[in-house]
Amino acid sequence: MDQLPSKEQIRQWITDNPGLASKRDIAKAFSIKGGPARIELKRLLKEMEQEGGIQKRKRQFREAGTLPPVSILRLLPPDAAGDLFARPNEWEGEDAPLIHVIARTGDPALGQGDRILARLEKVEGEAHAYEARLIRKLGTSAIRVLGIFRRSHEGGRILPIDKGADKEWRVPPGLTLEAEDGELVEAEQAGPKRLGLPSARIVARLGDPSGPKAVSLIAIHQHGIPDQFPEAVLAEADRAEPVTLGDREDLRHLDLVTIDPVDARDRDDAVLAIPDTDPGNAGGFHLWVAIADVAHYVTPGSALDREARKRGNSTYFPDRVVPMLPDVLSGDLCSLHEAVDRPCMAVCITIDAQGGKRGHRFTRGLMRSRGSLHYGQVQAAIDGAVEPKLEPLMDSVIRPLYAAYAALKHARAVRQPLELDLPERKIILSDEGKVLSVAFRERFDAHKLIEEAMVLANVCAAEELIRLKRPLLFRIHEEPSQEKLDALREVAEASGFTLAKGQVLKTAHLNRLLAQAEGTDQDELINITTLRSMTQAYYSPQNFGHFGLALRNYAHFTSPIRRYSDLIVHRALIAGHGWGADGLSAWDVENLDETAKLISDSERRSMAAERDTIDRYLASYLSDRVGQTFTGRVSGVQKFGLFVKLDETGADGLVPIREVGREFFFFDADSQTLTGADTGLTIGPGARVTVRLAEAVPVTGGLLLELIEIDGGALPAPKRGKAGQGRGPRKPARAAIAKRKVVRKRH
Template sequence: MSKENTSGQQDPHAQREADKYENPIPSREFILEVLEEAQKPLRLYQVAKAVDVDEEDEERFEALSRRMKAMVRDGQLIRNRRGAFGLLKKMDLIKGRVLGHPDGYGFLVPDEGGKDLFLSEKEMHKVLHGDIVIASVIGEDRRGRQEGAIVEVTEHNTQQVLGRLNHEDGLSWVRPNNNRITQDIFIPKDGLLEAKEEQVVLVEILHQPSARSGPIGKIIEVVGDYMAAGMEIDSAIHAYGIPNDWSDELIAELENIPDEVVEADLEDRKDLRGLQLVTIDGADTKDFDDAVFAKRRKNGWRLVVAIADVSHYVKPGTELDKEAYKRGNSVYFPQRVVPMLPSKLSDGLCSLNPHVDRLCMVADLMISEDGKLEKSQFYQAVMNSKARLTYNQVNDMLTNEKSEYREEFAEQLSNVEELYNLYKVLKVARAERGALEFETTETRMVFDEDRKIQEIVPVVRNDAHKLIEECMLMANVATARYLKWHKMPMLYRVHEKPMEERLKNLRTFLGDFGLTLEGGDEPTAHDYADVAAKVEGEPHEHLVQTVLLRSMNQAVYQPENKGHFGLNYEHYAHFTSPIRRYPDLLIHRAIRHVWSKQGVEKFDYTENQMVDLGQHCSDTERRADEATRDAVTFLKCEFLSHRIGGEYEAVVSAATNFGLFVELQPLFVEGLVHITELGEDYFHYDNARHCLKGERTGKVYRLGDRIKVQVAQVNLDDRKVDLRFIESLTEHAEPAVNAEDNDSTDAEKPTEEKAPRKKRFYRKKKRSGSKPKAD
């Protein structure tokens, strides 16, 4: 079925609309096509005529009107002041999401990709972080960035805000904990809910901000006192919109799932309960995704990687699936986890706990003498983990002949030793492949009984960590190959090659050390590894490794396979953590569909759907990273607030145009040494060389330098630590920057120099009745 309009055009989706509606109207695609053809905005009656909808047919005309309004709401069209509908691209308009910055300005991230649009502080007063808007390009700012003006807000995405209540001069307002929301929310007297000043409250926004007034809300919950234990995590959960409640429908669905594996679940499964599979995880881990077993064979090894069979219990379209998709991943805060799945599954039925039967998906791999994957087989099974081992226990078993754990886990010792022998081979293969392996220092917080930080200690990665990592990498590679062979729509874990501009800056930096990055415009991980090998054991080893890392892109999930640069794999996917990552669950479903032999076209997901799923999962991953970083930063700032005046050695972790970020030793807490602290000189920032250099003295401060500092001030609200410079502890033997090479410009600077925020309260109060921040 096709429907022609008055000019002879046909609606390409007429049949689809006829199948959905008794009295169908033109499709959105057809309306866009008509407006494209018209080459000008059209009023509603003109659109109706063009798509052959009679104004006398009130029902169809009204349905068309509703569809056009919906297209405006969804950002497909814009309605001008004359009431005519036009195409965004024809009117030089851009639709996207607002990204707020703590300093008051923001950016519009376009839906269609491309460079972000800078939004001034004035424009940001009309919106909140996360809103979907349509904006026009109005020129460039002083740093050469495209600047925008908001034309219309199509969707307000912030309905509730967590923040601290303040009173002054008879007015009340809440300052949001999310520092990307820089507007305070005015609270009328009838919306205070008996909350006390300085308490953390949850606010429902009644009136969204506009050009003339700030946001207005009412308090719907008093969460607790500002410095209460765990408040930083509650704040991060609300600030970043992390789902944290289970719906009644999900709980009801969960009740229909048995507490243990039942006999009916074992049908068509391989029985691996006699195999010496073990889990090796951190001491505080509760959800065990993976178990491993290795056996030496004549020409190599057999490696069995058994993964929790989450896809058996979480089916597409169920409440469990909808919630897992929404969360995207588990979020790991200090001493608290927001899981992707309810604890009945994540810590219980799906967790490969010791000495209980569990359903699993198995990657059964044959690995050659030189550590290459030769064959792989995937099947569903039932297993029974023989031991729950920790990294430290395994490392002690492998490195200490008198270890108590060798006796305690005597039955598992041979398996552990075989795994270790296999790891040694895989480690050599990794080096030959050129995969990158930079040693970074992770930390763990030790809390006292009041949940205050007692100390911050480094976490040492031992061979047991690396052993499990190599096993998981091998299973993930086998999975990607398997699904690619079967031409299944899937999410690859993609790590693209570094961008041209970053490579240029990297080579400039390396040149100061007499180093060269080979590979031209497309260097490989092998080329990166060669540079890292040349500085091994040198004083500047950590500095060079850090800059190599910062030159690379972030990994994402997407259906287009572009390989994994850092690991130097052509095909790579995430298979090993379906309890805590939604992409892994999708991979399991794809494998299960291959077994069904129903054909790719019968799979629950298309290639186009995978694009959206990949973007969503990448976004939730970033959201989790930002939320945990926010909570950890607050805890570290609170820890340091009790050490004002303390003097510490510190290592420069980043150089910017406004100063140096340094990490205090041995506290592992980061703070800022402002540029004005560095001495009586003009210091210039060199983006390529990651350093500041004094114009008169030639003094250079760069990544990895050691300095001595004093804690001057801690701002818990802004998560900032200000440090006073005492002295430099690093002397550069070689010139880090030649004066004639110092050609940095404002356009290269990552952020503007920090300046005290203007106090606008009394001016704004009269105009809008709102209470903005006043530092």
């Protein structure tokens, strides 16, 4: 044609041909040839772009406010009906269009946060603007960051709250979600990486970072822990009703009780010990362990089941719990509250006077707890301070339980599981979320009694399912690697102890090392180092044993309210005994490997979130004491500095290498020591130190310390000539390094 098309004609053609919208395609469509005409078309397209009528991206033009026919999308949580929706991964402006993702047979499973490449079709008259059909799954969502937003005239910046994060993120105008200056925000990477600061879009505003109880909220978002139940899940839980006896075994005549922490949020296990009247088992017991029957309410393939599998476990913080199941189940219908009928999965275990297991029997029953007790009051009762509530239970419940525990304790001593002694910290908060105190939890025989009963019940569950030849998830803990054992041996020898070498490692060998250190200054160090040498436990359909507990067959059975693994074991028992249609499904069996990985990963996610939360609360607690001195012990050594565990709170802080001393330090990775180039001072794990708190950052949980004294004495001054005076740490000449012999100090 002899003349250029009008702007309206170009706009209409781009709308009708979204996949062929480059400048070359437009020129071809309107028969524009020759240099001058193409230059004029380029000017016209530029003018339309500036007017906002069209947008250009990667050499393609499209109608303003629309998406290309093939786009990258970010999936949102399913709605109440279970339908999947998405937003475009990249969008300029505040109101990104909503996209309904139409699943087809054979498509892979998709969930919140996944990124997909999809073909789009615009729709009219719907709440969503587009329908999408999957081309391929690209993986999880873009890189996410949690931080403090600082507003500027060019949008703003995000200061990450992660320890060690040293780069800020730039937030362009239009991607700030109208966040306020100083607000805690969650953002994700926007666009490809380029030189300079990475670009981000804010996806959630989380409020004042110093506000009450913001600490656990930070961990929840930072680690991606789902804390909001979909409407479909809540609706399903609300429809649940109490269970009647039916075909269940009636256990309501048994004096079962629950014993939990005083602040327990759920009660999923009850116990009872009955002396065995069989003359052939003098001094033995029938030990009952009854567990909440979660499988009755959370059936395979239900909305509750899908959500519980995704969460994997409950996550516990000092100020809140993020439960695996909605509260109507976890806090009520599944919880074994006092004096109410509750469905249960129970095992009656016969033990002899030495705690050896003679047999067991599983059943699906209905129970009624005689008492919701806590560890402190039970221990006080056995020690002589009996509360009126416990007086009727002393002869029938409390004393027999402790007698059965004495037998189990004997069996434990023979088995020799790993005997680590690591005190647990407890953060005490005010109603406003302020840290009032940090203490170490008391540990009573009442705790150990319940632990031994639960371990034995878990063993019985594994053995029962092996006998029935039913698939299950084992709890696996493999023995430590040779490298980690060598590192533990180095620390032990540097502390004056020995760890057996050249034989098959057993927990008994590690217990002998722990016994050597007990009561010495190195006690805590050896316990922590031994713990760090262990592999992480995990779940698997294959059985590789449990090294730490010194058990060949072990599965989790006792906490289905807060662990999905236990629910799988319950279903396997139901299926194996034919106790109902809510047993392990064919889908459960087919996907056991994937389930094992999912819940192992979610367990580690929760542990990291809980640990980070404790660190932040401790930093908040100490933030008013910057400048004060504390005693502690070196818990780790790296070439960049020393990690110190403070005696008072158990908090961990870093002494940067620049604060260790005014000389160069050699780092020996094998012995985990730093040695001064001038003084020969050697610092290793376990050294007693006095430090000054230089900085405490609650939002990251970081503590920076300055070293003042080591092993009760001041740091020795380096010997230098005039050239070295007043210059701080310096690196020795290469020849001096080659000749130097690192001296390892025994503490």
